[in-house]
Amino acid sequence: MPWITRGLRNGIVTTRYPRRRDGYGEGFRGAVVVKGYLSDQASGISSVPIADRSEPGSLQAEHRLARQLELLCPTNAIRADSDVVRVDRGSCILCGRCVAERGDIFAFDPSIEVAALSRSLLFVPELTDLEHEREHLREQLGKKVYSLRRSIYVRHIDLGSDGAEEWEIAALNNPVYDIARLGIFFTASPRHADILLATGVGASNMVDPALRTFEAMAEPKIVIALGTDAISAGIFQRSDPAANGIASILPIDLWVPGSPPSPLSIRSAIFLAVDLLPKAKVKEKERR
Amino acid sequence: MSDDRLTISTVSLANFKQRVLLAASNGRFAAMTAYRNDDQMFYIEVVVSSRSEINLIRASLELNQKNYPSLSPQIPAAIWYEREIHDTYGLIADGHPELSPLVSRPTECFKLGRLDKNDADIRGSKVMGNVRGEGVFSIPYGPVRSGVFESIEYRVYSFGEDIPLVEIRPYYKRRGVASCFEKMTVEDGVILAERVEGTLSVAHATAYCQGLEQLSSTRPPKIAELGRVILAELERIANHLDTMVRHTEAAGQAIAYARLSFSKERIMRLRSLLSGSRFSRGIVVPGGLNAPLALSPMAIITAITDIENIMLSDIEALMTTPSFLDRLRNTGKITVAEAAKTGAIGPIARASGSYEDIRGTRPYGGYRYLGFNLAPPMYQGDALARALVRIEEIRQSLHLIRQAADEIAEINPASLNPESWRCNLEIKDGLVVSSVESPQGELLYHLEVSNKKLKRVWVRCASFHNMALFPTAFKGDILTDFAFIEASFGLCIAGVAG
Numbered sequence: 001m002p003w004i005t006r007g008l009r010n011g012i013v014t015t016r017y018p019r020r021r022d023g024y025g026e027g028f029r030g031a032v033v034v035k036g037y038l039s040d041q042a043s044g045i046s047s048v049p050i051a052d053r054s055e056p057g058s059l060q061a062e063h064r065l066a067r068q069l070e071l072l073c074p075t076n077a078i079r080a081d082s083d084v085v086r087v088d089r090g091s092c093i094l095c096g097r098c099v100a101e102r103g104d105i106f107a108f109d110p111s112i113e114v115a116a117l118s119r120s121l122l123f124v125p126e127l128t129d130l131e132h133e134r135e136h137l138r139e140q141l142g143k144k145v146y147s148l149r150r151s152i153y154v155r156h157i158d159l160g161s162d163g164a165e166e167w168e169i170a171a172l173n174n175p176v177y178d179i180a181r182l183g184i185f186f187t188a189s190p191r192h193a194d195i196l197l198a199t200g201v202g203a204s205n206m207v208d209p210a211l212r213t214f215e216a217m218a219e220p221k222i223v224i225a226l227g228t229d230a231i232s233a234g235i236f237q238r239s240d241p242a243a244n245g246i247a248s249i250l251p252i253d254l255w256v257p258g259s260p261p262s263p264l265s266i267r268s269a270i271f272l273a274v275d276l277l278p279k280a281k282v283k284e285k286e287r288r
Numbered sequence: 289m290s291d292d293r294l295t296i297s298t299v300s301l302a303n304f305k306q307r308v309l310l311a312a313s314n315g316r317f318a319a320m321t322a323y324r325n326d327d328q329m330f331y332i333e334v335v336v337s338s339r340s341e342i343n344l345i346r347a348s349l350e351l352n353q354k355n356y357p358s359l360s361p362q363i364p365a366a367i368w369y370e371r372e373i374h375d376t377y378g379l380i381a382d383g384h385p386e387l388s389p390l391v392s393r394p395t396e397c398f399k400l401g402r403l404d405k406n407d408a409d410i411r412g413s414k415v416m417g418n419v420r421g422e423g424v425f426s427i428p429y430g431p432v433r434s435g436v437f438e439s440i441e442y443r444v445y446s447f448g449e450d451i452p453l454v455e456i457r458p459y460y461k462r463r464g465v466a467s468c469f470e471k472m473t474v475e476d477g478v479i480l481a482e483r484v485e486g487t488l489s490v491a492h493a494t495a496y497c498q499g500l501e502q503l504s505s506t507r508p509p510k511i512a513e514l515g516r517v518i519l520a521e522l523e524r525i526a527n528h529l530d531t532m533v534r535h536t537e538a539a540g541q542a543i544a545y546a547r548l549s550f551s552k553e554r555i556m557r558l559r560s561l562l563s564g565s566r567f568s569r570g571i572v573v574p575g576g577l578n579a580p581l582a583l584s585p586m587a588i589i590t591a592i593t594d595i596e597n598i599m600l601s602d603i604e605a606l607m608t609t610p611s612f613l614d615r616l617r618n619t620g621k622i623t624v625a626e627a628a629k630t631g632a633i634g635p636i637a638r639a640s641g642s643y644e645d646i647r648g649t650r651p652y653g654g655y656r657y658l659g660f661n662l663a664p665p666m667y668q669g670d671a672l673a674r675a676l677v678r679i680e681e682i683r684q685s686l687h688l689i690r691q692a693a694d695e696i697a698e699i700n701p702a703s704l705n706p707e708s709w710r711c712n713l714e715i716k717d718g719l720v721v722s723s724v725e726s727p728q729g730e731l732l733y734h735l736e737v738s739n740k741k742l743k744r745v746w747v748r749c750a751s752f753h754n755m756a757l758f759p760t761a762f763k764g765d766i767l768t769d770f771a772f773i774e775a776s777f778g779l780c781i782a783g784v785a786g
Contacts, residue, residue, distance in 0.1 A: 002605060007543040010598065013550055024557060029564040074476040095479050096570045100578065108564070157432055158439040160461040163782040164486030164567050167530065170436045171556070174549035188434030205393050205460045206439055209431050235480050239468040260486065262566060 014178050015264075018271060022112070022264060029094060030265065031257065032077075032087050033109040033124055069105070072098045075228075075235055079123075089114065089257040090122040090231040115224075115256045115269035117141065119247070122231070122255055141253060144220045145274045148194050151183045152274050155193035157213050159246050160203030160236075165227045165260040169197060177263045184270055190216040195273060196223045197266075198250060201233040201243035210249055222273050224254045226266065231255050293341040294721050304332065304347035305357045311336040311343050312363055316631045316644070318342075319732050319748040320359070320369035322377050330379060332356055335721060335732060335748070339649045342721050349379070358383040365631040368756040372786075391459050391786055423447045429770070431460040438781035442770075449766040454759045458784040465786050469745035474500065474715050475574070477742055481733075482569045484747055485783040487530070489565075490516070490523045491726035492733075492747070493572035498652065499722030499735040500574045504714050510657065511699050512576030512709045514692040517654035518588065519559070519568045519581075520724070521685035521692075526555045527727035527778065528635075528678040528685075529599070534775035535675065536606065539615050544606045551599040558591050576710035585693035592693075596686055603679055616672035620761035620773035623669055630757050634729020634750050636777060639677045640669035647725045658691045660684075671776035678778075715740045726750050728778060749783030 015022045066080035077091035078098060085105060087098075098106040116122045117137040121130060156169055172179045173186070187193050190213045198210070214223070225246055228234040233243040246252065256269040299307045308317075315338030322332050330349040335342060349356060358381035359366040368390060370381040375392040378400060389397045430441035443455040465484050472480055481496035482489040494516050501508060508516075529552040536545040556566045562581050563571040571577050583591065606612055622632070627640035637644050647655045648662035663680050666673035715737060722733045729750030736744040754777065761773050 003541075003543040003609070006547065006602070006605060010550075029560075074472075074479055093479065093483075094565070094570070096564070156436045158437070158461060160463045160785075161438065161782065162483045162486030163438055163780045164483075164489070166436050166438055167487055168566070171549070171553060174553050175546045176550060176553045186436060190432070200439075200461060201463055203439075203461050203463055205462060206431065209439070209460065213432050229483075235476070235483060236463055236468055238471040239464040243463060259483075259569070260567070 013175050014181070015176055017264060018268065024264075029096075029108045030111040030262065031089055031109045031114045031124075032092050032094065032098065033107055033111075034085050034087055035105060035107045069098070069102065072101055075232070075237065084125070086123045086125060086127075088123050088232075089116075089228075090119060090255060091228065091234065091237075092257060093228050093234045093259040112262060112264040113268045113272075114258060114261065114265055115254055115272050117254060117272075119231070119252075119255060122257060141222075141273070142275050144253075145194075145222065148220065148274050151185070152194050152270070153185050153187040153192045154195045154197055154270065155187055155190050155213070155217070156197045156199070157206075157210055158200050159198055159206040159210055159230070159249065160200035160243065161227065161229060161260075165199040165229070168260045168263050168266060169199075169226070171263040172267060177267060179267060179270070190214075191218065193217050194221060195270065196221065196250070197226050198223060198246050198252075199226045199230050199260075200246070201229045201236045201239070202246040202249055203243065207249055210246070214250055222253045223250045224256060224269060224273060225250075225252045226256050226269075227261055228257050228259045231257060234259060294344060294719075295341055296344045296346065296719065298346045298348075301332075301347045301349060301356060304345070305359060308334050308336065308345050308359060309362055311345060314338055315343065317359075317363045317365045318631070318633075318730065319734070319753070320366055320373070321734070321746050321748075322373040322379055323744060323746075324377065330354075330377060332373070332379070333734075334359070335734070337646075337723070337730070342723070344719075344721060354378060355380045355382050357381070360384050363631075364629055365753070365756065368752065389459065390457075391462055393459055421447065427767075431457075440781045440784070442774075444767070444770065446767065451762045451765055451767065451770070454762055456755060456758060458755065458781060460785065461781060462785045463782075466744075466746055469742055469747075472742055474737065474740065474742055477745065478573055479570075481747075482567075482572075485726075485749055485751070485780040486567060487527060487780055488523065488726050488728070488731070488749075488783070489567045489569045490519045490572060491724050491731050493569075494520060494653065495722050495724045495726075495731050495733040496735070496745075497572055497574045498724065499720045499733045500713060500715065500737070502720050502722060503718045503735070503737060504716040506575070506711060506713055508576035508653075508711055509708060510654075511696055512711075513654035514657065514696050514699075515577045515581050515654075515709065516572055517658065517692045518689050518696075519563065519572065521688045522555060522559050522562070523568060524685045524727040525682050526552060526559070528682050529555065531678060531775055531778040532603065532606070532675065534778075535616070535671075535772060536612070538771035538775055539612050541606070541609070541612055544602065544609070544612070547602040548599070548606070551595060551602065554595045554599075558588075558595065561591075562588070573710070574715075575713035578710060579706055580709050581696075585697035588693045589690055592686060592689055600683070603682075607676075607679070613672060615769075615772055616675055616776070617670060619671040619765055619769045620776055621668070621670045621763055622757060622761050624667055626757070626760055627669065630760070631753070632729075632757055633753055634725075634727075635674055635677045635681065636754050636757065637729065638663070638665045639673035641665050641667045644730070645725055646723055646730055650723070652724060654692060655688075657695055658688055660688065671772050674776045728780065728783075729754060747783075747786075749780065749786075751779040751781070751783040752786070755779055755784045 069080040077088045079086045315336045318337040319335040334345045371390040374387040424447045427444045431439040439460045441457040445453040481492040560566040624641035719736045732748040734746040
């Protein structure tokens with residue numbers, strides 16, 4: 001009995017996201033972006049020229065700088081050539097070294113909507129000519145999940161995570177995020193599951209259990225690679241036996257970078273997967 | 289100056305066991321590992337820690353020799369370590385109850401010739417003896433488990449309700465942390481350390497950095513050490529709350545679950561406000577903190593007080609709810625003698641009569657500036673005692689955070705200069721064993737730096753050490769108690785699997 005009144009204390013603590021923006025999410029270190037280096041604010045994030053070519057000896061300087069930038073990153077997430085610096089969010093573990101060292105080029109972005117529909121869409125600034133691919137993938141996924149819109153069952157599987165992703169997934173059940181009110185539930189049985197949330201570096205000993213879990217799921221089924229570890233193994237790229245994420249084990253529909261991704265990121269990823277994210281929101285995200 | 293006094297003694301293999309037993313009689317067997325040196329010889333190392341110092345005892349095996357005397361008959365805590373050494377290097381502990389696969393897949397062990405053909409079926413341990421008889425069946429829990437859990441397989445043997453035996457197979461999610469460290473630069477090492485056990489990032493980063501700092505005889509600025517205390521204690525609160533949340537979930541206490549997970553979320557948010565990361569990653573670096581704490585000492589105290597009021601009142605209500613307490617009382621009992629015999633550490637040990645908490649016995653870092661009083665242990669050793677120990681530790685942590693915030697405020701209230709939170713650290717060669725009290729117990733980092741590169745890093749997670757105790761906890765407990773016993777251990781599987 002005392003618990004009932006206790007349950008009513010503190011009023012509603014649940015976030016209004018996605019209907020409204022979440023203040024906490026806005027202040028969060030969600031992803032790394034490449035800043036406009038020529039301070040052209042109007043164009044936002046675009047390909048950043050890294051040296052002025054008119055100066056003598058600029059080509060060598062460009063190459064040197066490009067190499068320096070690449071070496072900043074412990075997980076090789078920075079790809080620089082003479083024209084463009086890109087960050088591969090799929091390899092970025094948000095250690096912040098590039099932001100600390102080259103704050104003029106890199107910055108943290110409070111974005112929580114970091115999920116992408118393909119591996120190549122995880123690069124910022126975006127690789128060129130992906131507009132068509134994104135539309136195509138979105139359409140395909142939309143068709144696939146058409147029947148799943150109202151009540152979605154999620155099964156989690158750990159393929160060698162560090163344990164933090166599990167905390168963030170479990171946090172979705174707390175009253176702040178409370179995904180059950182949105183018709184998303186966790187299920188123990190893969191037979192009931194529509195979405196497989198896969199975390200971890202892709203440990204070799206988990207290959208068989210992962211495949212059996214995936215096969216036990218009924219169609220249509222979606223696999224979400226959750227966290228940088230799951231996408232590219234992150235800092236464990238150099239481990240022995242070699243791990244390179246779960247893409248070589250399971251067919252992945254959605255990629256969610258982050259080390260670990262925050263509960264808000266995970267939730268927006270599930271929304272994206274089942275086509276629930278309001279269209280305006282997606283447009284806004286795509287503009288970024 | 290060095291935090292932990294480390295004594296390294298190299299002995300011959302013939303004297304090895306005797307030497308370890310002598311050291312262990314005055315201290316606590318903490319860890320054991322093997323490695324292969326550049327000269328292709330195998331070495332066995334044992335860490336025995338006592339109140340004042342850490343002893344490292346090392347013996348070398350002859351070339352091509354694979355056998356060494358097992359410590360397990362006298363020191364049961366060594367059972368898992370010797371199995372791990374067997375899995376990793378194929379070294380054989382003579383006299384070990386059974387060297388069955390632990391961190392490698394049985395099929396792999398068979399391929400490497402470390403397992404007999406007869407044993408090569410998927411079988412784990414039978415250290416406690418095989419359970420056979422009419423009506424005995426085994427239930428595999430995992431590796432894909434019901435709920436959001438890390439991958440591990442518990443094989444529960446039962447003949448109805450009672451559980452005479454639980455086998456543990458943690459090898460599924462093995463990532464090869466040790467091999468990964470060897471390919472890291474000294475600076476990158478801390479990033480990997482934070483991800484050995486993702487829920488204990490601060491403890492791991494601190495242990496790693498402290499090791500490097502000890503090697504170069506440098507102390508980070510006081511303000512940074514106090515900052516680390518705040519981050520570490522928030523991590524402890526989050527971890528202890530997580531075990532409470534899992535208890536309430538298992539007991540079906542829906543409101544308590546919602547309330548406590550709300551408090552946990554607030555702690556996580558406070559952590560992210562302080563450091564930009566919900567797991568406080570990227571802030572603890574060799575030489576101090578790479579950025580000042582983002583909140584002022586006063587703001588930290590205000591935030592803590594705000595969270596504390598709701599959190600402790602909910603916990604108090606929960607600990608007076610009879611239907612909840614009934615599930616914990618006498619569940620998963622570990623006697624004082626058992627805990628002492630296996631050298632248990634952390635809250636599990638402190639619920640079974642141990643005073644072991646290195647924040648108090650061998651204070652390190654910022655704890656040297658703070659008045660930390662060891663709480664008297666509990667003696668019941670059941671899940672309830674473990675929960676009570678954790679609740680007391682949450683209170684202590686809150687107190688420590690306040691103290692540390694006060695100290696920071698006294699040093700320089702307006703100190704926002706990032707330089708004052710970090711000192712320059714010159715990397716020096718050498719071998720060091722660094723220890724911190726992680727929420728799960730004593731965490732050891734065994735670091736060897738040579739030519740300013742990481743030559744060998746061996747991490748002994750508290751979870752690995754305590755997991756060996758897990759089967760012991762099942763005494764007359766039934767299947768429905770399993771979730772409570774597991775939650776009350778509060779182990780991080782990533783640390784067990786390595």
